[in-house]
């Protein structure tokens with residue numbers, strides 16, 4: 001069969017499924033699994049691609065320069081900090097995402113990390129398995145609860161608000177910080193929104209992040225911000241690792257300037273197994289898995305394939321992150 005278009009799935013673990021074959025086959029596209037290890041591999045294996053379906057690998061200016069037939073990049077999920085959107089726009093390439101589908105999973109994982117770190121579950125699990133059953137008041141130090149505490153939420157988009165919904169039954173006070181909310185939205189949320197981040201940091205017992213990684217938010221939680229937290233505070237990050245300065249976090253945890261931290265995301269992934277953070281008892285880590293469940297995996301692959309099919313059919317994707325590309329000649333019009 002002659003195909004009009006070629007679509008490459010870039011990520012190393014992903015194979016082509018019935019989902020991509022069905023959706024993209026219907027618009028005359030063949031789908032290939034690139035199993036790419038890095039950006040160079042993408043340029044090599046997808047040099048003649050019309051579209052990319054991408055996960056976490058960096059999609060750089062070089063990719064947009066070298067892949068001259070490329071028309072659309074669909075990123076699984078909502079964060080697109082690994083895609084050089086400016087270069088995509090300059091090259092006339094549309095960039096689409098699949099928001100919504102992962103929201104509940106990430107919100108649940110955030111709650112799971114909060115409960116795990118505050119209830120010292122990994123430590124307790126290890127001790128029981130080592131045969132060291134004992135009175136918890138003797139081995140664990142103080143074990144706080146979430147109930148009755150103040151939770152600071154940085155970023156009140158889809159996931160931040162889903163976390164708020166889950167927290168409602170915990171009897172907590174919520175403080176939010178999101179400078180991009182409209183006054184109407186702020187009013188409707190019905191909890192305290194602070195115009196500056198500082199009161200959230202000084203008053204919260206838990207601080208959780210649900211904002212994108214951008215030039216402005218890189219290391220926005222650094223030494224100064226961690227220094228404002230209570231000594232008993234916990235930090236949870238299911239957004240992007242680089243929002244928190246890892247060196248400052250290590251120092252704050254090591255010196256006991258905060259009580260603990262739980263992270264699903266890291267500045268460099270996978271995290272180096274010799275990273276000093278991983279030696280700390282008051283730090284717990286999961287491997288960027290908050291978004292994942294089998295049903296959601298199927299949904300975001302379906303949504304991403306549909307976005308590519310729309311662009312290859314001459315339609316606008318539903319979740320286009322660089323709409324300014326449409327005011328110039330896109331590669332679909334060349």
Ligand SMILES: NC(=O)c1ccc[n+]([C@@H]2O[C@H](COP(=O)([O-])OP(=O)(O)OC[C@H]3O[C@@H](n4cnc5c(N)ncnc54)[C@H](O)[C@@H]3O)[C@@H](O)[C@H]2O)c1
Nearest residue numbers: 078079155156157158159178180210211212238239290291
């Ligand atoms: N760990 C995972 O598996 C996983 C999965 C999905 C998403 N994420 C991350 O979660 C982030 C949030 O996802 P979402 O669906 O809620 O996105 P969203 O776009 O719906 O919400 C992001 C919110 O952050 C706010 N924001 C932007 N800059 C800010 C700043 N400087 N300070 C405070 N708030 C700011 C925005 O105004 C917006 O309300 C994504 O950008 C992504 O990086 C992680």
